[in-house]
Amino acid sequence: MxxxxxxxxxxxxxxxxxxxxxxxxxxxxxxxxxxxxxxxxxxxxxxxxxxxxxxxxxxxxxxxxxxxxxxxxxxxxxxxxxxxxxxxxxxxxxxxxxxxxxxxxxxxxxxxxxxxxxxxxxxxxxxxxxxxxxxMTNQFVWIKNDYTVRDAVDKLKSFAEMNHTIYYLYVINDNKELVGVVSYRDMLLSNIDEKISDIMFNRVISVPVDLDQEEVAQLIQRYDFVAVPVVDEKNKLLGIVTVDDVIDVVIQEANEDIEKLSASGKDIDFNTKATTASFRRLPWLILLLFIGLISGSIISGFEDTLEQVVALVFFMPMIAGMTGNTGTQSLAVVVRGLISHDLDRKTVVKLVTRELGVGLIIGITCGALIAIIAYVWLGPIYSLIVGGSLILTLIIGTMAGTIIPLLLYRFNIDPAVASGPLITTLNDIFSLIVYFSFATAFLSYL
Amino acid sequence: MxxxxxxxxxxxxxxxxxxxxxxxxxxxxxxxxxxxxxxxxxxxxxxxxxxxxxxxxxxxxxxxxxxxxxxxxxxxxxxxxxxxxxxxxxxxxxxxxxxxxxxxxxxxxxxxxxxxxxxxxxxxxxxxxxxxxxxMTNQFVWIKNDYTVRDAVDKLKSFAEMNHTIYYLYVINDNKELVGVVSYRDMLLSNIDEKISDIMFNRVISVPVDLDQEEVAQLIQRYDFVAVPVVDEKNKLLGIVTVDDVIDVVIQEANEDIEKLSASGKDIDFNTKATTASFRRLPWLILLLFIGLISGSIISGFEDTLEQVVALVFFMPMIAGMTGNTGTQSLAVVVRGLISHDLDRKTVVKLVTRELGVGLIIGITCGALIAIIAYVWLGPIYSLIVGGSLILTLIIGTMAGTIIPLLLYRFNIDPAVASGPLITTLNDIFSLIVYFSFATAFLSYL
The missing domain is CATH 1.25.60.10 (MgtE N-terminal domain-like)
Structure with missing residues (x-):
């Protein structure tokens, strides 16, 4: 059915x-x-x-x-x-x-x-x-460390109506401090008169109540747990976080990353109304519209160059687009990587160096390619201007896509600010300045 | 430490x-x-x-x-x-x-x-x-439906060295068909001589061995399971998939979506070498470079218009950028939504209608805004050209970002083709055609 x-x-x-x-x-x-x-x-x-x-x-x-x-x-x-x-x-x-x-x-x-x-x-x-x-939830069962397995089973029976998604009993001492954990499996395999303190696992891993949910998810994922106990600063047991909540966190965090990268607005799914979806996206778009006008005003600063050589406009979309693309690629790698890496100095230096290398390789490859095309099409001076600016803008684009999100993260600014479209629009501006500066410098040879 | x-x-x-x-x-x-x-x-x-x-x-x-x-x-x-x-x-x-x-x-x-x-x-x-x-893994324990709880515990003892992340025993009949599941908890709460068939849960949910991993993950997530049994076409038990593998799948799928959206290439993390990372990104960039040149050749088709009114160039980056941005936003919503929705006709119609609504609202808002700016700055004709083309290009951009990935998904083409930069670059082309056509039509009034 x-x-x-x-x-x-x-x-x-x-x-x-x-x-x-x-x-x-x-x-x-x-x-x-x-x-x-x-x-x-x-x-x-x-x-x-x-x-x-x-x-x-x-x-x-x-x-x-x-x-x-x-x-x-x-x-x-x-x-x-x-x-x-x-x-x-x-x-x-x-x-x-x-x-x-x-x-x-x-x-x-x-x-x-x-x-x-x-x-x-x-x-x-x-x-x-x-x-x-x-x-966390309070749908868990605690037992005292001086219980026997029989006592624990009896206690479990009195909680029989409780949610089935429980696989461990948590063991506390007289001060209500968490001292161990025992699985149903261990209890099944034990003698009914055995002491809980003899069969429990006492190097229990717990999380503090104020730990960020992303770190809780990371811990459960690393250790393949189905639940982790939550304690206060005195190690008193407050609740448990279960793996099903962690899956929801992982999905939520991934969605947030994608929202950032695309500036598509918070919580828009297939069921969101058109008006709601529009209002969530518009603030970004209006901001980007004004930043886009800055690109225009940069071009107007080069109006003299442009009026003399209109052919320069042909390569404009390609150069601006490519710079935006490399920026987005680097940004995606950084945003996703931040999930599983701590940002110590060593990691940052390594990452920035790597992306600089990427920018160089990509810049030289694409720059050489376009230089050949421009040479055949329009001659050596264009080849120099277009190829030279593409190398430079691709390196700048890669670096902007790497360093801007790292800086924001470092200074605890909401990384949503480093959205893909913003990086793309900023890279538009960088690339136009480089391109027209090159062109103006070589103007007398054109 | x-x-x-x-x-x-x-x-x-x-x-x-x-x-x-x-x-x-x-x-x-x-x-x-x-x-x-x-x-x-x-x-x-x-x-x-x-x-x-x-x-x-x-x-x-x-x-x-x-x-x-x-x-x-x-x-x-x-x-x-x-x-x-x-x-x-x-x-x-x-x-x-x-x-x-x-x-x-x-x-x-x-x-x-x-x-x-x-x-x-x-x-x-x-x-x-x-x-x-x-x-799936074969690290699970099966029992026969005519076992007692005592038999089951005995069998469990002989598998005592087995991985601790098992919470259910799977019950099979003489034909090795999966007929039920029993949790350690149910066994603990039962009498030791009770029959497994009396305490087991027999409406057990299983997955076929060839089911896509994304759907397996969805099922475990929806039902908050910690494991799900895998069966062949004759309902014979082959293995189990556990929740820790599912978390890895969810993360992998999210990463793949982000790779698609940013065209950043497969499996690039903080430890990937610069050369490897470059070679994974370059194919995309080179393709995009040539598509970017198409934008250039479109502009060269409007060279006459452009030579007469160089001021038109000022709004070019803004219009192309905005069209790309709305396309990326729609794309992100579609790609993420595909994870949790089946694509029936009703859903597609609803989604496309919604995004058309979004395109209209966004287009009219941003178009009106830029029309006012252009009016004050350059007068009524510019206002009409820039405002009019922005409305149209934003609607086209939203629709391209929605329909292209849906079509690719529909025809089982790898949706990686619909990457964010590709949509952005295509939208560049659409927007330039619209903008310069508008401008050419009103040229005599400028």
């Missing part, structure tokens, strides 16, 4: 009030699929559909949706039922959801929730969303 | 032949950290360092390294010790490593390995590397 057939079937069941049949179908589905179904259903069926779901199913569904649809569901359910659903949600997702609401609404919902959960969520909301604290 | 201090300490132990002390330090490290240490050690210490590691530690280390370093280690160890290490490696990583070697070398190593492992690896090597088959 494909998605469209499923939607038709569910609408049929909803119209005919076949609650049992519908529940049977839903039970077979994964949360992601239920969310897809919900989005495919016409809006008028949404409320009835929600009525047929259990609070746990709604909690699973809501975690897969965008925040506007989440808030719509909360309104439909009302405070009382919403708070039941919220009690069952992953607390990191819930904190993200609540952060979209007004202060009064947040208070209303939190007051209706179980106090234990609501306190945790309130704490979560105080952490910056792009840190370990913002990613 | 930071990385540099660690390296110094290890060199000291190696020089003083302190095997025990070195082993104690190494035992505390994760595979990723051992690999970092290995790379930090001067080459002359590599062989001795390897001598002090156990085959399991070498297997862990080797999996974290690039293929040239992997092959170096194999040469150092010799066939016999290498084959021992290979027996302990994840088979998907091993298949990747072997695929870098000559046919004779592969045969030599495989002959020295345990026959069971070597057969599996040979099979793995027949699958395309970017599919489920290329990603």
């Amino acid at each position: 494909n998605a469209d057939q499923l939607t038709v079937l569910i609408i049929k069941y909803l119209k005919e009030n076949k609650k049992g049949a519908l529940e049977k179908v839903i039970d077979e589905l994964q949360p992601y699929d239920i969310a897809q179904l919900y989005q495919n259903l016409p809006g008028k069926h949404h409320f009835k559909f929600l009525l047929y779901l259990s609070p746990q199913q709604i909690a699973d569904l809501i975690q897969e949706l965008d925040s506007d649809l989440q808030i719509e569901i909360l309104h439909r359910l009302g405070i009382e039922k919403s708070s039941k659903v919220m009690d069952l949600m992953e607390n990191d997702d819930l904190a993200d959801l609540l952060s979209e609401l007004s202060v009064e609404k947040i208070q209303e919902y939190l007051a209706a929730m179980k106090s234990e959960d609501s306190t945790y969520v309130q704490n979560l909301m105080t952490y910056s969303p792009e840190t370990a604290g913002g990613l | 930071n990385a540099d201090q660690l390296t110094v300490l290890i060199i000291k132990y190696l020089k003083e032949n302190k095997k025990g002390a070195l082993e104690k330090v190494i035992d505390e490290l994760q595979p990723y950290d051992i690999a970092q240490l290995y790379q930090n050690l001067p080459g002359k210490h590599h062989f001795k360092f390897l001598l002090y590691l156990s085959p399991q530690q070498i297997a862990d280390l080797i999996q974290e390294l690039d293929s040239d370093l992997q092959i170096e280690i194999l040469h150092r160890l010799g066939i016999e010790k290498s084959s021992k290490v290979m027996d302990l490696m994840e088979n998907d990583d091993l298949a990747d490593l072997l695929s870098e070697l000559s046919v004779e070398k592969i045969q030599e190593y495989l002959a020295a390995m345990k026959s069971e492992d070597s057969t599996y690896v040979q099979n793995l090597m027949t699958y395309s590397p970017e599919t489920a088959g290329g990603l």
Whole structure:
């Protein structure tokens, strides 16, 4: 059964009030699929559909949706039922959801929730969303280091309703400090009366609550973990970050890099409205428009040269374009590389030297090529002007694409400023100045 | 202790032949950290360092390294010790490593390995590397559906040396068909004499062996799995793909998108040599150089217009640049969106309509702005020419950035062809034709 057939079937069941049949179908589905179904259903069926779901199913569904649809569901359910659903949600997702609401609404919902959960969520909301604290959940089970395996299994049983995506128990001492981790596997392979402290892994790797999410993702990726515990400055266990959240971070960071490189604006996907997408892109475009006019005013500074030799215009788009292209290439390598490298002096020197080498090789190759073409076409002086400026502009372009993002990163300026189009437009300006300066210098020979 | 201090300490132990002390330090490290240490050690210490590691530690280390370093280690160890290490490696990583070697070398190593492992690896090597088959490992444990929990635990004990990153047992019937999955957690919470078939989850989601790796990654990400079983067309269990491999796929795919958008060439990181990086970028640049010359020849077609009104050149860089910028923005949205959307007719129509809307809004806004500037600066005719062509070129630019990658994707042409610089350069040509045609039409009024 494909998605469209499923939607038709569910609408049929909803119209005919076949609650049992519908529940049977839903039970077979994964949360992601239920969310897809919900989005495919016409809006008028949404409320009835929600009525047929259990609070746990709604909690699973809501975690897969965008925040506007989440808030719509909360309104439909009302405070009382919403708070039941919220009690069952992953607390990191819930904190993200609540952060979209007004202060009064947040208070209303939190007051209706179980106090234990609501306190945790309130704490979560105080952490910056792009840190370990913002990613972590309290859906984990801790045990004391003096437990036996039997005690741990008993505790696990009392948390049996908890999310299935847990693979470790975290071991704390009397001061609530994290002292070890034990996997279900180790417990299965142990004697039931063995002490947890004898089978646990005690060189446990944890992350501080304020660590940047990109570094959390890097750590999980390097060590192939499925979860990592989060601790405060006293090594007290606060929560865990799971690998599924890390995949989302990796995708989000990659998208941010692409947004930077293309200046395409934040969070534009296939479903964004044309007006929203335009307003997110326009600020950049208007800035670039004015920078583009600077290129024009540089040309007007060389008006005398240009009026004497209109043929110079022919090579203008090629030279400006090529400089922009090499700049973009270097920029892409730097932006992507920053993800997995620390920027120490050695790395910077090595990278800048390498890109200088690239600029030289590329400049000489392309410059020689165009010099030959210009020689055959227009003679030796043009060959010198065009070839010479292309070598120089390609080296400048490569260096600008390398050094500008590194400088911005170094001084903690939002690297979004170093977007591809900006580098391209700046390189336009550099290349025109070089090209027309060369041409003016050789003007008397043309 | 930071990385540099660690390296110094290890060199000291190696020089003083302190095997025990070195082993104690190494035992505390994760595979990723051992690999970092290995790379930090001067080459002359590599062989001795390897001598002090156990085959399991070498297997862990080797999996974290690039293929040239992997092959170096194999040469150092010799066939016999290498084959021992290979027996302990994840088979998907091993298949990747072997695929870098000559046919004779592969045969030599495989002959020295345990026959069971070597057969599996040979099979793995027949699958395309970017599919489920290329990603999967045989580091999983299967059990029969008539086992009890006790039988399963016993089987697990005999695989105790196996990789710790396993969280499920996979259940097969007498025909070796995958019929269910059971987590360690479910086993812990069950009675030891319970039947596996009573506690297993039987609506198990699996992937076919030839599924594209991007779709495998999407599935694991959507469902928040830590592993997914891989089956053949008869539903026989062949292996599993784990979430850590999926993170690598997500990063690889994001890098490929950025390479496409920037035409920066495949696999260039901070460690790539200048010559290699140059040779990977040059083919694109040379192509773009010739396309750039087309822009020039278009201008030369309008030489008469240009000689009469040199002022037209002032707006050229701005118009060409802006058209390129909008094209890049649209391209980025399309390339990134293709990751999470299927391209049905509805999606395509919706996307193209949206981008047309964006083109209109952006075109009219920027066109009006530049028309006002040109009016104040140069008068009404320039205002009309510059404003009018900018509106038209921005719409064309947006559409080119949207439709070209969609068409390429549709006809299964490598979308790398639709790289950002190519779209930018094509848009240069479109925009110059529009601009000079407008200017020529209004020439008599200038």
